[in-house]
Amino acid sequence: MKTEFIRTDLLIIGGGTAGCWAAITAAQTGRRILICEKAHIKRSGCLAAGVNALNAYITKGKTPQDYADYCKQDAAGIARDDLLLSLAERFNSVTARLEELGLVILKDADGNYVSRGWRNIKINGENIKPLLAEAVSRYDNITVRNHVNITDLAVSGNRVQGAYGIGIRDDTFYCIEAPAVLIATGGAAGLYRPNNPGFSRHKMWYPPFNTGAGYAMGIRHGAEMTTMEMRFIALRCKDTIAPTGTLAQGVGARQINAAGEVYEQKYGLTTSERVYGTVRENLEGRGPCYLRTEGISPEQDDALIKAYLNMAPSQTLRWIEQGKLPSQQNVEIEGTEPYIVGGHTASGFWVDASRATTIGGLYAAGDVAGGAPQKYVTGALAEGEIAAESISRYLDTAPAAALDPDDLDAHRQEIERYLAPAEPENPDTAETLEAAMQQVMDTCAGGIGTHYQYSAAQLAKADAEIRLLEQRTERLHAADFYALMQIYELRERLTVCRCVIAHLNARKETRWHCFAERTDFPLRDDRDFRCFVNSRLEGGEFRIILRDLRARGGECNEHPD
Amino acid sequence: MSIRIDAAACIGCGRCTEICPGSLILRGADGKARLRDVRDCWGCTSCLKECPVHAIRFYLGADIGGRGSELHTEQQGNILHWIIDLPDGTRRDIPVNQKESNRY
Numbered sequence: 237m238k239t240e241f242i243r244t245d246l247l248i249i250g251g252g253t254a255g256c257w258a259a260i261t262a263a264q265t266g267r268r269i270l271i272c273e274k275a276h277i278k279r280s281g282c283l284a285a286g287v288n289a290l291n292a293y294i295t296k297g298k299t300p301q302d303y304a305d306y307c308k309q310d311a312a313g314i315a316r317d318d319l320l321l322s323l324a325e326r327f328n329s330v331t332a333r334l335e336e337l338g339l340v341i342l343k344d345a346d347g348n349y350v351s352r353g354w355r356n357i358k359i360n361g362e363n364i365k366p367l368l369a370e371a372v373s374r375y376d377n378i379t380v381r382n383h384v385n386i387t388d389l390a391v392s393g394n395r396v397q398g399a400y401g402i403g404i405r406d407d408t409f410y411c412i413e414a415p416a417v418l419i420a421t422g423g424a425a426g427l428y429r430p431n432n433p434g435f436s437r438h439k440m441w442y443p444p445f446n447t448g449a450g451y452a453m454g455i456r457h458g459a460e461m462t463t464m465e466m467r468f469i470a471l472r473c474k475d476t477i478a479p480t481g482t483l484a485q486g487v488g489a490r491q492i493n494a495a496g497e498v499y500e501q502k503y504g505l506t507t508s509e510r511v512y513g514t515v516r517e518n519l520e521g522r523g524p525c526y527l528r529t530e531g532i533s534p535e536q537d538d539a540l541i542k543a544y545l546n547m548a549p550s551q552t553l554r555w556i557e558q559g560k561l562p563s564q565q566n567v568e569i570e571g572t573e574p575y576i577v578g579g580h581t582a583s584g585f586w587v588d589a590s591r592a593t594t595i596g597g598l599y600a601a602g603d604v605a606g607g608a609p610q611k612y613v614t615g616a617l618a619e620g621e622i623a624a625e626s627i628s629r630y631l632d633t634a635p636a637a638a639l640d641p642d643d644l645d646a647h648r649q650e651i652e653r654y655l656a657p658a659e660p661e662n663p664d665t666a667e668t669l670e671a672a673m674q675q676v677m678d679t680c681a682g683g684i685g686t687h688y689q690y691s692a693a694q695l696a697k698a699d700a701e702i703r704l705l706e707q708r709t710e711r712l713h714a715a716d717f718y719a720l721m722q723i724y725e726l727r728e729r730l731t732v733c734r735c736v737i738a739h740l741n742a743r744k745e746t747r748w749h750c751f752a753e754r755t756d757f758p759l760r761d762d763r764d765f766r767c768f769v770n771s772r773l774e775g776g777e778f779r780i781i782l783r784d785l786r787a788r789g790g791e792c793n794e795h796p797d
Numbered sequence: 798m799s800i801r802i803d804a805a806a807c808i809g810c811g812r813c814t815e816i817c818p819g820s821l822i823l824r825g826a827d828g829k830a831r832l833r834d835v836r837d838c839w840g841c842t843s844c845l846k847e848c849p850v851h852a853i854r855f856y857l858g859a860d861i862g863g864r865g866s867e868l869h870t871e872q873q874g875n876i877l878h879w880i881i882d883l884p885d886g887t888r889r890d891i892p893v894n895q896k897e898s899n900r901y
């Protein structure tokens with residue numbers, strides 16, 4: 237195994253939406269920036285297939301505060317006003333910059349952006365990731381290492397010193413020394429049994445390659461995490477798991493049950509209530525549920541077929557090969573398995589206004605950062621920008637970084653252990669243990685199989701099972717560096733699972749249907765749980781910290797419990 | 798849902814191997830592209846767009862209602878052609894102008 241040692245001023249882990257934007261922002265200061273990306277920045281992460289709209293934009297007559305208020309209301313209060321506002325204030329400037337980079341945005345005759353609802357604008361988002369990658373390539377002081385998967389942070393004395401990684405195409409152990417590190421690894425998919433666990437197991441909404449690495453690295457080093465219990469469950473087109481917003485907001489399709497009744501109002505219109513309504517209608521025998529598209533015009537059919545090709549081509553392929561266009565057949569919908577995604581809900585690192593985590597020199601942006609739901613693309617860009625600006629200031633006085641030789645050795649030895657010949661009597665593989673983890677999470681921690689519900693007794697079982705699986709990862713064997721990455725991905729997911737279970741257990745109420753729905757505490761409890769549920773891993777156990785809704789990170793505003 | 802790589806058409810340029818967001822495409826001993834595991838494809842179609850000889854076809858698995866059609870893309874200037882070959886031998890070509898926004 238080769239070892240490569242790299243020194244840089246700023247290491248960005250994950251060259252996705254937030255990571256690329258942070259790089260081009262920080263590059264203005266002339267500092268050396270290194271992006272380590274597990275895939276290739278031209279088509280990695282959430283934006284690989286393209287996106288259908290910019291979901292977060294301040295349209296005429298609206299203010300950033302309106303957006304923040306909407307997000308707080310949708311999250312039943314559990315969101316940071318300061319973080320949301322700081323993002324919303326930049327939605328429009330990052331959009332203007334995206335347009336300069338080449339993103340096609342729909343305009344009316346007067347040259348104004350055309351909105352979809354009051355906070356979305358219409359684009360052609362198919363090539364949004366190649367455009368970001370191209371922007372990154374214009375800076376000499378940004379180095380991109382594609383196919384380098386970061387496996388752990390190097391932290392001493394609660395200050396980040398860099399990170400370790402594996403080059404999956406050059407079979408290399410990477411040791412990176414950096415006084416500042418930005419985590420931008422996105423959220424976590426693949427924790428729960430997916431909608432189609434067989435041949436199409438990776439036909440998920442969230443990228444199956446975003447494994448929660450950033451959360452896991454932070455958790456392991458004792459970073460404070462927030463709201464990991466607020467899972468995101470997407471309402472999607474059945475089978476293809478394609479987004480539904482284009483149908484609901486684009487052509488005004490309503491949610492109907494098998495009898496053709498519009499059921500949305502019955503359950504409420506927040507993001508979680510829309511999923512919940514669909515689950516209930518099915519459970520009560522009124523399913524399947526659909527988005528009512530029958531009767532739309534041929535022009536609308538044509539526009540939808542193209543719009544889906546720009547972000548979720550499976551859905552267009554389905555319409556064409558089944559010979560039924562949306563005007564001829566309503567589109568069946570279903571809830572996905574739960575994901576942990578800080579760009580949709582508020583899960584992730586507990587950060588202060590500068591996006592500093594509770595580990596010195598470590599910053600977070602995008603889906604990995606908590607507290608601010610409904611960031612989407614423009615919020616991830618805005619957050620990358622804020623973090624990059626903060627890091628540039630931090631670097632003016634930051635102490636030099638130094639990897640601890642013992643820590644480095646331990647990381648090298650761990651890799652060598654996994655690469656050593658397999659134990660002949662061990663039947664476990666990363667694949668079998670992943671399936672076991674997804675099964676446990678599905679049945680005991682509120683997956684699709686239990687209609688997203690769970691109780692304390694089930695969670696206790698889930699926790700015990702996940703711990704056992706964690707132990708079994710120690711004896712796994714990797715035949716090559718790709719298999720090695722799969723072992724690390726499994727370990728990341730297991731760490732995130734344990735944290736999610738601890739959080740689900742700590743919020744002893746039901747504030748959001750489906751997202752965190754308890755059978756033993758079915759009601760909302762504003763007296764005890766109108767607060768953030770935060771945690772830190774200490775000595776192998778999660779310590780839960782309830783924080784006041786006014787807490788701003790960097791302070792210790794504990795919730796009076 | 799997954800992809801099929803036409804080994805006869807593949808020229809072994811390695812572009813799909815480079816681009817796949819899951820690093821799922823290998824180059825075999827013959828230099829040609831090979832998918833590690835059909836079940837691991839996310840369906841983003843990045844490899845289709847990257848392939849210079851249209852050797853990669855995308856299809857929906859039967860478990861999610863797939864009927865055996867195959868999709869590939871061909872770029873002509875600003876027009877990205879999405880071409881679907883149906884099992885009955887017919888072909889649908891859906892041209893999308895990349896300089897035009899989605900209407901919805």
Ligand SMILES: Cc1cc2nc3c(=O)[nH]c(=O)nc-3n(C[C@H](O)[C@H](O)[C@H](O)COP(=O)(O)OP(=O)(O)OC[C@H]3O[C@@H](n4cnc5c(N)ncnc54)[C@H](O)[C@@H]3O)c2cc1C
Pocket residue numbers: 249250251252253254255272273274275280281282283286287288289290291292384385386387420421422423441442443445446447449450479579580601602603604611612613614616
């Ligand atoms: C299918 C889909 C459709 C969406 N559609 C829209 C839309 O239409 N409009 C909208 O506004 N928002 C949309 N969103 C949301 C939006 O795209 C995301 O919130 C946003 O892109 C997240 O940015 P990010 O930087 O946090 O994550 P990403 O862009 O996913 O970046 C994370 C990066 O980290 C890399 N990485 C992960 N782990 C490691 C590791 N260990 N080492 C190195 N690299 C690593 C990944 O490969 C990836 O490149 C959509 C999301 C999805 C999944």
